[in-house]
Structure formats: structure tokens, C-alpha cells
Amino acid sequence: MELRAFYQEHYRAILGTVSVLAFIVIWESLLTFVIPLNPFFFTKPSLIAVAFKEQVIHGALWRDLAVSSRAFLWGFSLAILFGIPIGAFMGWRKRAEYTLDPFLTALYASPLVALAPLMIVVFGVGLLAKAMLVFLLSVFPFIFNTFAGVRSTDRLLINVVRSFGGKEKDLYLKVIFPSTLPYIAAGARIALGRGLVGIIVGEFYAASEGIGFAISRFGDTYKLPEMFAGILVLMIGAVVMTEGMRKLEALLAPWKMSQESQ
Amino acid sequence: MPPFIQSRNISVIFKPKNREPVTALNDFNLEVAKGEFVSIVGPSGCGKSTFLNILLGLIKPDTGETQLNGEAITGPSQERAMVFQEFGLLPWRTVTANVELGLELKGIAAAQRAERASELIKLVGLSGFQNHYPHELSGGMKQRVGLARALATEPDVLLMDEPFAALDAQTRDLMQAELLQIWEQSKKTVLFVTHSIEEAAYLSDRVIVMTARPGRTKEILQIHLPRPRDYEMRLTPEFNDIKATIWNTLKAELTARSEYGA
Numbered sequence: 001m002e003l004r005a006f007y008q009e010h011y012r013a014i015l016g017t018v019s020v021l022a023f024i025v026i027w028e029s030l031l032t033f034v035i036p037l038n039p040f041f042f043t044k045p046s047l048i049a050v051a052f053k054e055q056v057i058h059g060a061l062w063r064d065l066a067v068s069s070r071a072f073l074w075g076f077s078l079a080i081l082f083g084i085p086i087g088a089f090m091g092w093r094k095r096a097e098y099t100l101d102p103f104l105t106a107l108y109a110s111p112l113v114a115l116a117p118l119m120i121v122v123f124g125v126g127l128l129a130k131a132m133l134v135f136l137l138s139v140f141p142f143i144f145n146t147f148a149g150v151r152s153t154d155r156l157l158i159n160v161v162r163s164f165g166g167k168e169k170d171l172y173l174k175v176i177f178p179s180t181l182p183y184i185a186a187g188a189r190i191a192l193g194r195g196l197v198g199i200i201v202g203e204f205y206a207a208s209e210g211i212g213f214a215i216s217r218f219g220d221t222y223k224l225p226e227m228f229a230g231i232l233v234l235m236i237g238a239v240v241m242t243e244g245m246r247k248l249e250a251l252l253a254p255w256k257m258s259q260e261s262q
Numbered sequence: 263m264p265p266f267i268q269s270r271n272i273s274v275i276f277k278p279k280n281r282e283p284v285t286a287l288n289d290f291n292l293e294v295a296k297g298e299f300v301s302i303v304g305p306s307g308c309g310k311s312t313f314l315n316i317l318l319g320l321i322k323p324d325t326g327e328t329q330l331n332g333e334a335i336t337g338p339s340q341e342r343a344m345v346f347q348e349f350g351l352l353p354w355r356t357v358t359a360n361v362e363l364g365l366e367l368k369g370i371a372a373a374q375r376a377e378r379a380s381e382l383i384k385l386v387g388l389s390g391f392q393n394h395y396p397h398e399l400s401g402g403m404k405q406r407v408g409l410a411r412a413l414a415t416e417p418d419v420l421l422m423d424e425p426f427a428a429l430d431a432q433t434r435d436l437m438q439a440e441l442l443q444i445w446e447q448s449k450k451t452v453l454f455v456t457h458s459i460e461e462a463a464y465l466s467d468r469v470i471v472m473t474a475r476p477g478r479t480k481e482i483l484q485i486h487l488p489r490p491r492d493y494e495m496r497l498t499p500e501f502n503d504i505k506a507t508i509w510n511t512l513k514a515e516l517t518a519r520s521e522y523g524a
Contacts (some may be wrong), residue, residue, distance in 0.1 A: 160350040163318050163338050164364040164415065174363075178354040255353040255395045 043224040052232060059226075060214065065233065068210040070129050072199045075134025079191060082135075083142025084184060090143070091150025091180075101203035108140040113201045118208045130202035130210070137198040138191035145187025149180030164179055182253035189245045265331055265343070266451060267294040267419065268319070271326035274312050274475075275376045287316045287323070288476035292424075293350070294451060296418075300464035301454045303474030303508065304480075310455045313477075314421045317453065318344050330419065340368060343412035347424040351396040357383060357407050358392045364415035382410040385444065401435035413448070420445075422454045438465060439493065446490055459512070463504045464496060471511045481511045497513050 007014060024045045031037045031044040039047075055061040090097040116133055123129035157175045166174065203212025211230055218227035263281050272290040272439045286309035294300050298501060302310045303448040315321040319327060319338040328335045330342070343364065351360050361379040370378075382393055396404055405425055412420060426434045428482045438461060445452055462469045485504060496503055 061296065156346065156348055156350045159320055160344075160346065160352075161363070161367070163320060163344050164367050165338050165340055167365050170367060175352070178352070181354075196390060255397050 008122065028049070039224065040222045041224075043228060047113075047225040048228040051223075052229040055226065055229050060209075061229070061233065064209060064211045064214045065237075067077060068130075068199050068203065068212065070128035071210070072134055072195060074131035074137055075128065075198065076195050078131070078135045079139040079142055079195070080188075083187075083191075084146045087143040087146025088176075088180070090147045090152055091176075096122045097147070101158070103141065104143060108144065112136050113197060116201050116205045119202070125206045125208070130199055130207070133202045134198040135196045138195035141187040141190040141194065142184065145183045145190075149183030150176055152183075182249065185245065185249035185252055189242060189249075192241055192245060193238070194233070200234070222239045264329065265293040266296040266298075266326065267292070267330055267453075269316075269326065269328040271312075271375060272316060272323045272328065273325040274309065274316070274321065274323050285476035286477050290472075290478050292470065293480065294453065296451055297449045298452065298471060299445060299452045299465055299467045300454055300466075301466040301468070302470045302472060303459060303462050303512060304470075304477060304511075305474045306457075307475050308472045308515070309475065309477035310472055311423050314344065314423050314455055316322070317419065317421055318342055324382060328366065340364060340415040341417055342419045342421060343417035344421040344423060345405070345408045345412045345425040346352050347427050349396070349401075349408045349428075351404055351411075351473050353396050353406055353499055356393050356395055357388060357399070360396070360407050361410045361414050363411055368415060378414055379410075386410045387440070400433075402437060405429065406436060409444070411442070413450075418451060420450045420452045422452065424455055424457065427457065434461075435493065441465065442491060457469070459505050459508045460496065463501065463508060464491060469508055471508060472515070474515045480515065483508060483511070 028045045031042065037044060086100070090100055115136060119129045119133050119136075122208070123132055153176050158171055161170055161175050199210070200212035200215070203210040204216045207213040211234055215227055215230040215234070217231060218224070227237075269292040270289065272287050273285070274287045280339050286307075286316050290309070290313060292300075292313075304310050312321060316323050317330075317335065319335055319342065335342075352363065355363070358376070359482065361382055362375045365375040365378060380392065383389060386409055388403060388406050388410070391399065391403065394520045396407065399407070405428075408425065426437050429437060442465060452465075454462070454465060463485060466485050469485060470479055471481045471483065472478065473480045483504075487501070487504070
């Protein structure tokens with residue numbers, strides 16, 4: 001019965017691990033025993049693992065990762081730098097909201113990757129164009145979530161701080177900012193996903209290095225295991241960053257997280 | 263010598279957008295002596311909470327003036343503090359940090375703040391919960407924090423806006439007893455808004471019964487129960503008589519309200 005108790009305590013982790021392992025085993029077995037593998041059209045986990053290892057040890061993987069990360073970090077940082085103040089401003093000033101809202105809503109709703117060619121025409125092939133694409137895609141979640149956070153600040157808490165003699169500055173620092181933080185953190189998670197799309201599309205479209213470029217080049221040359229190794233790196237990066245974001249959220253807003261889990 | 267608190271000819275008219283203006287208070291007058299415990303009862307919407315907010319300095323009346331200790335109230339000041347019905351605790355602050363809010367806004371040094379906060383936390387019986395966040399506390403405990411926060415800045419006047427309305431009956435009885443104890447030690451002037459006739463009778467030196475909207479004073483009832491009061495007093499015929507008197511005064515106002523469907 002000990003096994004059962006162990007299962008009940010950890011069944012979330014156990015089920016998750018089992019399903020991933022099963023997926024890999026079935027994939028591998030199908031292409032080993034059932035369907036003959038045509039390496040031009042498909043590949044299997046064992047070959048991807050070999051390619052991945054090869055890439056990690058000898059390949060250009062690290063350089064590609066560094067190139068992509070740099071562009072991503074630039075774009076994402078700019079998105080934070082512009083998105084939060086714009087959103088906050090819209091939240092405080094109705095007129096700013098009404099003026100900016102049509103543009104922002106249209107841009108947020110549109111698939112902005114369509115602007116990739118324009119970015120490359122304007123900023124050239126390289127870091128700047130990719131960073132701008134990341135920025136364009138990831139700035140909107142910051143704007144809208146900051147806006148929503150500021151707008152949903154509890155009036156009662158504003159009155160509480162005012163009643164104890166708080167000035168306008170205190171309202172921002174002691175109420176509006178902390179109550180908006182969890183919204184910003186949630187926006188950051190959305191922005192992360194959109195930013196990754198930006199970097200990859202940018203590199204697909206025109207680049208000479210970077211993870212997106214590597215994936216597309218290996219695909220073009222039918223080196224499928226290497227291509228999947230690149231995708232794997234991308235997935236790992238995305239998961240690590242999303243989890244990191246979640247941790248940061250829990251750190252910034254412990255009261256919010258435990259409310260959600262209740 | 264003028265009374266400690268003197269409100270004269272207070273009128274407040276709310277002018278909501280696209281709707282008829284509402285007269286919340288009409289020529290309301292009140293005098294309160296230093297150290298007195300005064301309750302205000304009246305039908306919903308009679309302006310009793312509005313009046314507390316005027317005393318707090320968050321609402322400016324359309325006519326009339328309130329003087330505290332001979333000086334007109336023009337805005338919030340730490341000589342007056344409110345205990346809010348919905349607690350109004352900052353969710354991102356621990357119990358200690360919530361209690362310290364007023365002291366912080368006053369610019370008191372951190373060490374002194376901490377010392378004062380820990381005294382008050384002890385006073386309201388929350389020792390051991392200093393580092394808890396509000397969402398980890400029960401309703402009664404939250405309101406203890408609210409009370410400690412209001413007392414922290416050593417106000418002369420304690421304003422309480424249905425502070426126990428959100429609590430269950432037993433917690434409420436307990437909180438009333440503890441409030442009386444704290445009041446007897448500190449001798450603050452208390453203005454207490456409530457819907458509960460029993461609560462008003464049990465706690466107060468005087469009970470102000472207000473008319474239906476627009477609110478004015480209908481009757482002022484002196485409560486001649488000895489102090490200190492205890493729970494057993496509520497079971498005496500004398501106490502029942504007081505409740506009946508308040509009820510009979512209030513009854514006509516409640517039915518007057520219901521004609522408007524409120």
C-alpha cells in the first residue's frame with residue numbers, strides 16, 4: 001500500500017512523466033518496428049538525441065542560442081520599458097486611453113508577424129530588425145495588462161491610504177503599483193510566447209545565424225534530427241522562461257498566487 | 263467651551279451622471295463630547311456612512327461644517343482614523359506592514375514603527391500572526407488588523423463604519439467585547455455606524471437614530487447602562503427595553519424607505 005500512498009502524493013508528476021515517456025517510446029517504436037523510416041521526411045527520438053548531443057558538444061548551437069537570445073532580450077526589455085509606462089498612463093488618464101485605444105486594439109488583434117518583411121527592409125538583416133519584431137509582438141501584453149491592473153485598483157484601498165494622509169505619490173507607490181504587479185507578471189508570460197514567435201519568424205525570414213535560422217537551414221537540407229534538436233532547444237528555453245516567470249510572479253505577488261491555488 | 267466634535271447644517275447631494283441628484287444628508291447636526299461612544303443607526307442609504315466619510319475628510323459636504331476641537335475639518339488627518347466594513351487591508355502587506363501604514367505615511371522611523379505595530383498587534387490579540395498576509399486570516403482577524411491599524415497613529419477620534427457587519431455572529435460578539443475593553447482603556451471618541459440595534463445599544467453612550475433619506479437626526483437616545491458592560495447585560499429586561507425604544511423610533515423610517523422599493 002506504500003506504493004499507492006506514494007502515487008497519491010505525487011500523481012501529478014507521475015502522470016506527466018509517464019505520458020511524455022510513453023509519447024517518446026511510441027514514436028520511437030513506430031518508426032523502428034512498424035513504419036520504415038524515411039530520413040528525408042521524418043525522424044525519431046534516438047536520432048534527435050544523437051544530433052542534440054552532437055550539437056551541444058561540437059555544433060553551432062551555443063552561438064545560435066546566444067545570437068537569438070541577444071535579439072530577444074533587447075526586444076523584450078524595450079517592450080517592458082515602453083509597455084508598462086504606456087499602460088499605466090492609459091490607466092490613469094481616461095483621455096490617453098480613448099486616444100490610444102483604437103491603434104493599440106487594432107495592432108494587438110492583428111498578426112504582427114506580417115510586419116517582419118517591413119522590419120527587415122527598414123532595419124536590415126540582423127539584430128536590430130529581430131529585436132524590433134520581438135518588441136512589436138511583446139509590447140502589447142505589457143500595455144494592456146498594465147492598463148487593466150491600474151484600472152482595477154480597488155477604490156477602497158485608495159481611500160484607505162488617503163484617509164491616513166497619503167498623497168498622490170503614496171497612492172501610486174503603495175496601492176496602484178503593487179496591485180498592478182501581478183497583472184504585469186501575467187502579461188509578461190503572454191509577451192514571452194509572442195516574443196519567441198517574433199524571434200523565430202525574424203530568423204526564418206532573413207538571417208545568417210540564430211536558432212530560427214538553424215531550424216530553417218536544417219529543414220531545407222533535410223537534416224531532420226538536427227532540425228528537431230533546434231526545436232527542442234527552443235522548447236526547453238520557452239518552458240524554462242515561462243516557469244521562471246511563474247516563480248517571479250509568486251515572488252512578486254504571494255497573496256495572488258495562494259488565492260489562485262485555493 | 264465648544265463640544266469636541268460639532269457638525270452643523272451638513273448637507274450632501276450626490277449628482278450621479280445621467281441620473282437624478284440624490285440628497286444623502288440634509289441639514290444634519292451632531293455634537294459629540296470627548297471620549298464619548300456614539301452610534302448612528304438608520305435605514306440603508308440614510309447617509310450615515312457618508313457622514314463618517316465627511317468626518318474622515320474624504321467627502322466635502324455641500325453645506326455646513328464640522329469642527330473637531332474647534333478646528334474645521336478640511337481633509338484627512340491622522341487625528342481621525344477609520345475602521346472600514348470591508349477591512350481595506352493591503353493584500354500585499356503582512357499584518358505588521360498593514361498596521362504600520364499610517365505611521366509610514368507620517369514618516370515615523372522604521373524601528374519605532376515596528377515597536378508600535380507589535381504593541382498594537384498584541385493589544386488586538388494577533389501575536390504570532392505578524393508575518394501573515396490578509397488572505398491567510400479569518401474575517402475577525404482581518405478586522406483586528408483594521409482596528410490595530412486605526413489605533414496605530416493614536417487618533418483622537420475612531421470612526422467605525424459597520425466594522426463587524428461582515429463577521430459571523432459569534433465573532434461579532436467577541437469583537438464588540440474587545441472593542442469596549444480597548445475603548446475603556448484608551449478613552450478615544452468613537453463614532454460607530456451600524457445596522458444592528460443590539461450592537462448600538464450594547465456599545466454606546468448615545469444612539470443617534472436617523473431618518474430615511476435625506477438623512478437627518480430623528481432622535482438621540484441616551485443609553486443608561488452602567489460601565490464596564492458585559493455580555494450578561496444583554497439578557498436583562500432593561501436592555502430589551504432599550505432595544506425596543508430604538509426599534510420603535512427606527513421602525514417608521516424603515517417602512518418609509520420601503521415605499522420607494524429600497
